[in-house]
Amino acid sequence: MIFSPKQNQDRFLTKEGEFGIIKTKIKSVQAMGRFYMGHFYPKLAFYRIWQAIRWRLGQRVAAPELEFGDEESFAEFYDSRVTDCAFLSDPYHYEYPRAKWILDRVHGGKLLEVGCGNGGMTRLLAPKVDQIVALDVSGPSLRELEKLGLQNVKIVKGLVEHYEPECLFEWIVLSEVIEHVRQPAQIIRRCFNLLAPGGTLLITTPHGHWESDEHLHEFDLVTFSRLLTLPEAETVKFGYLRDRDNRRRWLVGELTASVSPAAPLPDRRQIAKERKQRLH
Incomplete structure (x- = not known):
């Protein structure tokens, strides 16, 4: 299948591989960054952009509150998720x-x-x-x-x-x-x-x-x-x-x-020293 230059630019995967993904998708990444800046933790906006790039590369991505946030954002994240088990x-x-x-x-x-x-x-x-x-x-x-x-x-x-x-x-x-x-x-x-x-x-x-x-x-x-x-x-x-x-x-x-502390293993140097003393 032959793609036009415009189609090649918009494709999710390009022949350039991972670098091609980054170059052709930078605008969508920037858009994601603007969205997350307004809707989530502003201090995590940079990490959201970095995660968007990783997601495009097929890498594992978790919520940034868990990956990069402090204990407060960690707690707030799980406060919003109550799963009935x-x-x-x-x-x-x-x-x-x-x-x-x-x-x-x-x-x-x-x-x-x-x-x-x-x-x-x-x-x-x-x-x-x-x-x-x-x-x-x-x-x-x-x-x-x-x-x-x-x-x-x-x-x-x-x-x-x-x-x-x-x-x-x-x-x-x-x-x-x-x-x-x-x-x-x-x-x-x-x-x-x-x-x-x-x-x-x-x-x-x-x-x-x-x-x-x-x-x-x-x-x-x-x-x-x-x-x-x-x-x-x-x-x-x-x-x-x-x-x-x-x-x-x-x-x-x-x-x-362990129920009780283990006894130490034999010390090879100590054994050699004792043997030497016995010889004298």
């Missing part, structure tokens, strides 16, 4: 295997749920444990959770990075969270440090690409496993979790804290 209790819903994977492992003790939202998972966990601390940054979501009247659930608003608990936890659930945060490795380490001796951190995250402007990261099994390899952990397990259609929909991980 009651479907987690529906055995016929494609997300049910994720909830079941967590519920099959949790029993008794104190549990911290990071990113609890409006309580879709919390209501299922409450009968399984003695006490839950439900942590989330979204005020409207937490108000929906409060309406459930769960007696053994303490609701806390904030980020786990700043949360100072009154106790350590036998269980910490980090389900569908790490793809939403800028520093997933730091969040995992922070949660692991809040485990009681012998406690378990349970993690789920989407496998591969899910179309969502809330996702800052995409993981495969290799990149996910790297996040879980904490030297302090006694055991580390990870793998795929399939949905009802037999697709590897999620990546799941399980980290267990």
Whole structure:
């Protein structure tokens, strides 16, 4: 097919590749910038333009409030998004295997749920444990959770990075969270440090690409496993979790804290020194 110069200029993909996209689409990018300047956070206007370019190149793009904003804009973003997760209790819903994977492992003790939202998972966990601390940054979501009247659930608003608990936890659930945060490795380490001796951190995250402007990261099994390899952990397990259609929909991980500190490994230099002393 032969295109005229004007048609070539307007095409989404050009023979010049990525540079051609940038040159031919600069006017639409500028228009996007003007739109976002008037309708969203002015201080994020530059990043909106940069995201528009990345989107044209087929790269992953999330909401700029999450990618570049401060904690205030992060909280405001999730204040405007309250998702009803009651479907987690529906055995016929494609997300049910994720909830079941967590519920099959949790029993008794104190549990911290990071990113609890409006309580879709919390209501299922409450009968399984003695006490839950439900942590989330979204005020409207937490108000929906409060309406459930769960007696053994303490609701806390904030980020786990700043949360100072009154106790350590036998269980910490980090389900569908790490793809939403800028520093997933730091969040995992922070949660692991809040485990009681012998406690378990349970993690789920989407496998591969899910179309969502809330996702800052995409993981495969290799990149996910790297996040879980904490030297302090006694055991580390990870793998795929399939949905009802037999697709590897999620990546799941399980980290267990040591019951007691491990004894140090033998020091080769010290052994050699002792041998030398015995010879003399």
